[in-house]
Amino acid sequence: MATGxxxxxxxxxxxxATVKEAVERARLRLPQGPGLERCEECDAPIPEARRKAVPGVRLCVACQAAHDEEAGFSAYNRRGSKDSQLR
Structure with a gap:
């Protein structure tokens, strides 16, 4: 095939290269540093394990789940891609 x-x-x-740049931009937007000890929305304590696992965490699990739901975030592929239909 001729490609010039x-x-x-x-x-x-x-x-x-495009994917790598997008991943880098996303990483730069992630919170950094130590997380809060108490949720900034409901003031519930944030467990130390969560603070270690998620650098810069600001919300407890319940508030984060509610926030993700409001934002329309889903960790599941619901588009029904061809690959998922083949399994």
């Missing part, structure tokens, strides 16, 4: 000046793997390299 681009190398054989140019498209894949561009996609990988």
């Amino acid at each position: 000046w681009a190398g054989d793997n140019a498209v894949n390299e561009q996609i990988e």
